Structure formats: structure tokens, C-alpha cells
Amino acid sequence: MSDAQRTTAEPEKREEFSGQLGFILSAVGSAVGLGNIWRFPGVAYENGGGAFIVPYLIALLTAGIPILFLDYAVGHRFRGSAPLALRRVKRWLEGLGWFQVAICFVIAVYYAVIIAWALSFFVYSFDLRWGDDTVGFFTGDYLQLADVGGADPWFTLDFVPAVLIPLALVWAATIAVLAAGVAKGLEKINLVFMPLLLLAFGTLVVRALFLPGAADGLNALFTPDWAVMADPNVWIAAYSQTFFTLSVGFGIMITYASYRARRANLTSPGLVVAFSNSAFEVFAGIGVFAGLGFLAHQEGVGVADLEGITGPTLAFMTFPALVSEMPAGPVFGALFFGSLVMAGFMSLLSIVQVVSASFQEKFGWSRRQASLRVGVVSAVLSVLAFSTTTGLVALDTVDQWANNIGIVVSAIAMCVLLGWVLRRTEEMRFHLNAVSTIGVGRWWAFCVVVLGPVVLAAMLVSRIVSLVQDGYEGYAGWYLVVMGWGTVVLLFVAALVLTRMRWRVEPDVYDAWPTFGGKS
Template structure:
């Protein structure tokens, strides 16, 4: 028995020594300075969604009315969960899987789920960046390729004339989209090249870990704010900009009765702050243990939301300009068509102007004969503003159309897509860190394999899988992944995070006091233990019946369900595994104890 105890003791000492060595390695890797860390976290949080999804949600849900559920979700869910993740990584000094294992082995699946979500999102997110890079490349051409229909192909010309040059360039020249998701189509070589360039650039930035990432964020995080400011200053001088801003800030209170508004507000918070991805925990683990992570959470959360609002002002100023142009064109075309059909008029109509359109409307209403020949056309500014945004169409259709109507359109196109590319790259840093860090902690990769090599292999594998999005049906798959990966799984992971810390680990006040020098306030404690879990579960209850399955074939629906369920399946599976393992260990100990007692009794006899 003495030899057995000595052998077990030596094994435990070796394991502890290995753990201490790993912790020492972790401590050696630190940010160069606090500003670099904040830039990385802000760049991870502020992404493409701040530019095109937040303004789209404001446009969809009654303008300024959406800000109320958004701010409520920020205060009750966003900031508490952001603070929680930053505190976990900084206090435990490990990545996503190591941190949750430290809190409780039963919660180890949370880290695996975060890794899977980050990987799936990275696949289609880089494809969106490939679209951006393609438009950025074409922005240098004179004239811009989406400004006119192709003149050297009669068939393509006919297809373009049925729509608009902007739509044609997006759906045919960029996506080469197929009729449905079942028709895959071929790989679009230009998107494959752009996708390869994106993954190569991301790999270069990751080649030395946070040391190289920390240098890259000085450009990728700050550049978008410079470009946004330029767009805002120019946009406010455009005619119709005030109309766009009034539309943004004029609330429609009735829309707040729709549960989908609150659901999308909560989802936007998660996707915008990059909660439950795992990257925040990984990045904060490289911090000094006594860093004030509460202050960091407030800074990042406020800057992220302020950026969304700042971007919305710039975007709606430009969209107001576009809507004003569309209104003028509508009125001018209607007047011109009436002049062409009427011949002799009993009053004078000049070439253009709202007043002339108003007179014409009154004239058509009071003359049934004219009304029968020329049906009344409603040229309404709000109608054009309502049609200003629809998902990615805000960037690749509406905004590109607005750029054409600006002076020096190439300059504005280059700046706009350079801004989107910078935003996407800085967000990808955190997303990929949420994949690489858990792989490192799971000890999947042999220790003799250099980090540069296996990081490159991960990027190569992700690139090869991402090729599915560069086919003719790629846009459909991007929509499927975005719908089913970026909503339900993140909410479920976040729910288990806050419940795990509040009720399993019971994060003590000493943990926060050790790092910040003060105990968490009543606000944080109430949010972590009551408000945030209730908000998350409420959103989940509303989300399941609200989720609409599009008329895709059965096998696509099955993949969609799998994408939603696969990432979070690790949470119960890991918990069951450790529960079974713990039960088996107890049984073995009891069996061993009984056998030892029996052997002792036999010796005594």
C-alpha cells in the first residue's frame, strides 16, 4: 500500500508540475499595453453588424423605437455578460475550455460549444469579407462596374435592363446566383481568389498570436472610425440627409408590441458584443490579474453601442440623400409622362419640382378621363426610406447605388469597402482566437508541431470548407448559417454561462475584489443571478415559435437544425460524461474499500 500511495503521489506531482508550467507559459504571453488590449476587444465587438444590421433593424422596426429595446437588452444582458466573460478569463487566466473546466468539469462543454460556434461563424463571415474584397477591387475601376449594364453581351444586357445595373452586378457579376439552394452551380473563381486572400491575411495577422494581432488592430480598429467620420461629414451636406435622420429618430411606438423586435434587439447585442464566442475570455486571459475589468466592460459596451448609433447617422444621412433623389426622379418621370400623353395642357408645367407634381396630382384626381389614361402614382418620401435597406443589400445594393449619385464615386466606394474590410478583419481576430485557443487547451495538436504550422492548417481547413459559399448557391448557405448559427446557439451558451457562474461556481465577491479592488455592486449581482437569466430564457421561449423555416428541401432543413443543435450539444454531453465518470469513480472507490476491508478481515482471521 505504501508503494502504491508513493506511485500515485508521484503522478499527482507530475500533473501539478505540468499544470504550473502551462500557467507560467500563459502568464508570459501578455498584451504590450492596455490600449492595445482595448483596441482588440473593441475591434472584436464592432463589426459589420454595426454598419449594416443595426441600421437595417432601426429601419425595419420603427426607427428610433428600436433603440429602447436595444438599450434595455444592453443594460440587462449585454453589459453583465460582457463583464462576466472578461472577469472569468482574467481571474482564471485560461482560455474558454480551461476556464469552464476550472469553474466546474460539468461546464466544460460551454467552451467546446463556443469553439464550434466561432468556427461555423468564421466560415461564412470570411465569405462575406470575400464579397467586400471583390467590391473593393472593382471600386478602382472607371466607371464603376455597377454603374452601367454590360454592352458586349446581348443576353446579359437584356437581363440587366429588366432590373438595374446595381442589382445585376450583385446577383450576376458577383454571386452568379442560382435559382434555388438545390442548384449548387460552379465555384466562382473571383470569389475563391478573394476568399483565399482573406484567409491568407488573417493567417499573417495570427502568425505570432496576440503579438501580431496587437499590431494589426492599430489599423483595423481605428481606420473605420476615420472613414465613418468622413462619410458623416460629407453625408450631412447632401440634400435629403435631414429627412433620413428624422426617419431614423422618429419612433413608431406600436412596433414595440411585436416580440420579434425584442428578440432581434437581444440577438443584435450578442452578435454585436461578440458574447458567447469565447474570444473575449481568451483575450482577457492575457491581462494583468489586477486590471479593472469592470471599467473595461463599460468602455467596450458603450463604445460599441455608440458606434452603432454613429454609423446609423452616417448611413441614414446617405440613404436620405438617395431617397430624396428617388423622390425627385419619381416626380419628374410622372410629370414627363403626363406631358407626353396629354399634348395640350390648360395650365403650365415646368420641367420638374415638387409643386408641379402636387398640381398634377390634384389635376389627375379631378379629371376622371385623365385618371383613366394615366393612373395616379404616389411619390412619397417615406416609401423610398422604407425600401432603403434589406440585409446585406444595404451595403451591396442600396449604398452602392447611393455612391453612384455622389461626386467622385470611386473615392467613396473605395473608402466604404475599405472600412467594411477593416471591420470584418478585426472581428475575425476574436472569432478565430475563439477556435485556436480551445484547440490549444484540448491538446489535440502535438506539442512538437510549431504554432505557425497548425494555425496555418486550421486556416487552410476553414478555407476549403468555406468554398461552399463561393458557389452559385453560396448566398443561400450564408443565409442559412447566419440564421441558425448566430442566434439560438449563442443565447443558449450565454444562458449556461451566467447560470454556471451565478449558481454552480457562485463567483465570490473576493474574485472581483481581487481584480478591481472593490466588490461587485448590487446591479451586477442582480443581473447575474436574476435579470440576465430570465431575459435570456424569455428570448429563447419567444425565439423558437418565431423562427421561420424557409421553403427549403427537407435535407436543407435537416442541416439547419443540425447547425443549431450541434454547437450546444456539447454542453449536456460533457456534463453527462463527467457525471458518469464521477459516479463510476465513487463505485470503484467503494468497491476497493470493501475489498480492502475484506482482505484485512481475512488477514486477522
């Protein structure tokens, strides 16, 4: 398509959240995901218990919130999803935006599968279908997991109906919500699901606190081991947890901020989002470890002797065993897995919205066209790659590289390019202060330009060295090259190809903010 064939106007008036409450609940809904429930408690327990809260809060204040504000400033000032907003900062930054979109696409494809698992187990809760052998049920009866380390192939098209059917329902619901739009779809779902999530999980936590052995679980979680404060790996874990849990660095908060009204407050809602998300993590930790204390009490062992206290193992193996031991276990199980479904679904919507909005803006698709096309393609790939008997291994591998390599690379690039190369952080700071009730000082620029990139670079180098030297989970080296490093290569290739494609709508014409100068 020639430049003359492109229109010089924006395709349509940009959608907006109906108000500050809708934005806050939607942003919190994006941040509060599966990791809050199954990752934070285990990470805290393994890194000093109560002492972990100190580096975690420091990480939140020096990296999580500053980079969250950077995303807000870019999206709100330049009025677009990641590729469009970053292009408007500097034309060649569009590629970084598409890199972030590619990350979101990859994550969405496998994240939906975990929600499908939770949906299945929500149904299974009512008759405790997993029986006494929860490990065997999850990997055998449910996932029908192939022995990829043995004679079976590393990839099959042997589909698992128990995964495929709920997965189709998850994608159908995702397409329907996104097609309804920001205010009528995303916002309304979050307005309903966030209170329901708090009610369901709150009920679960209160019940867990009154179980025999609950105090032992809480003591295991919160008893501080101050000696770990001298361990750099604990600090890396704190920054890693803070960074990933806020949904920063890969386009989500840029896109969400672009849907705020032009004079909308940014920093105050940002603080509410950040601290609400962290509070939910601690809240989840209380519920999870109170339950683990009960399970240890029933089995006559210490909490430290339990296996599977983080990740999918906690959710789909350890917790079902806990539910089976509880009075009124089916109710407890339904609350837990229902909470997983709601938390995961709200996060999935925000991830897919990044992809959908970017394609709308670049190719002139309508909201419904983008929702349907992106949703269908994502659903097909989810089914082909992750609803088979080898799906769990593929999911585990892709997740490791997309999260720990892709997202961290994206965040470092954001900070370095905007702060060091283009020197635009002062402009972003002035914008935040111009529209917000709580101003940010030069400390924010220091965190974004210096502290954040240094810590993230340390995380990245540490992880790369570990993956290269030690491999991952004992998987074959060639498999990690294809599914792990191949995922990272795919992100770069997708970014390059999408950047080279022409815009159907003129991207550089918009109702721009004035250029800020001087001191704020």
C-alpha cells in the same frame, strides 16, 4: 495517451496584451463588426426609430454589460480560453467551452466570405463596376447565384473565382496575424485598423450629411414612435442587438480577458468597450440613413419606399446604387467597403483566436501550428461551402441558426450553470471588484442570474417557434433541417467529441487566484 504521459506544467507563459489600450482597442475591434454597420440602422428603423434607443440602452445595461463582465471574470480568473477556463470552474463545464469554440469555428468559416465580398466591392468601387443594376450584378455577375428554388441543385461545387480569390487572401492574412501572437499580431492590427476605421467611416458620415435629402434619412431613422414601446418584439429586438453586437456568450471575451495581466482593471475597460461599440452603431446609423435619404431624394421616393435597408442587401445592393448616384462616388464606395473590410477583419481575428487558443491549450500545439492548422481547415471549408454558386443560400441559413440558436443557447447555459447550478456568480463578482476600479454590486448578479437568462430564453423560444412554424426565407424544409438544425447538432457533437479527447498538457495546474470570500 495515458495520464502519465501528460506533463503537469503549463506549456508556456501565457501571452498578454501589452497594456490596457491594446486590450480596449482589440475588444472594441472584436465588437465593432459588420453588424454595427449594416444591422443596427435597419433594426432601429424597423423598431420605433429614435424610441428604439430606450429599450436598446436598457438592454445594454441589464444584459449586454453584465454578461460581458461575466465573460471577463471567468477568462481573467481562470486564465484560459473558453474550454480551459470553464473546466477550471468545474471539470464538466469544459463541454460548454468547446460548444462555444464550435460556434466560433462555424461563424469564422462563413464570416470570412462576407469580408471577401467587401474586399471585391472595394476594388469594384473604383470603376463602379456594378453598373445600374446592382441587384443583378451582386446575385448574377458576381455571385453567379444558382436558382436553388428551381431545377438547379441546392449544393454545387461550381466555384466563383471572384469570391474564391479574395477569400484566400482573407484567410492568408488571418493566419499571418494570429501566428504573430496576441501582442505582435492581434493587438497591432487593432491599433492600426481601429483609427483607420474611424477615419474612413467618419469621412463617409460627414460627406453623407451634406448630401441632398440627408435630413429626410435622419428623420426617418430618429423620429420616435413611442407606441412600439408596448410591443414585446421591440424589446426582444433590442436585447438581441445588444447581445450579438458585444461578442459575448461564445468565448471571445473569455479568451481576450485571459490575456490581461493578473492585476489588470476589468470593469472600466469593459464599460469603455460597451459604450464605444454602441456609439459606433449610432454613428453608423447616421451615415447609412443620411445616404439612404440621398438615394430616396434622387429616386423621387420616400425613405420608407426603399428596399434593402439592412444586412447584405444594404451593403451589396442598396449602397452600390447610392454610390453610383453620388458625386465622387468611387471615393465614397472605397471608404464604405474599406470600412466593412477593416471592421469585419478585426472581428474575424477575434473569432478565430478563440479556436486557435483552445487547440493550443488542449493539444499542446504552438501558436504558429494552431494558427496554420485551424486557418487552413477553415479556409478549405469556406471555399467548399460558401464560394460556390449556392454559397449565399448556405451562408444565410447557417448564419441564422448559428447566431440565433447556437449563441443564445450558449449564453443561457453560461448564466444558468454558473449562477443557478454552481452558484459561482458571487465569486466572479468578488474577483471583478478585487482587480477593478469600478465595483459591481448585487444588481450585476441579479442581471446575470435572473434577468439575462429570462430575456434570452424568451428570445430563444420566440425564434425557435418562428423557424419551426414559418420556416426561413422560403427555403425547402429538408434543406433547413440539414443546413440549419444540422448546424446546431454539429455544435453539440463537436463539443462532445472534443471534451472526450485527452489533454496533452495538464489543464488543472495553474497559478490560481485565491478563493474570495466574505463581502466586497
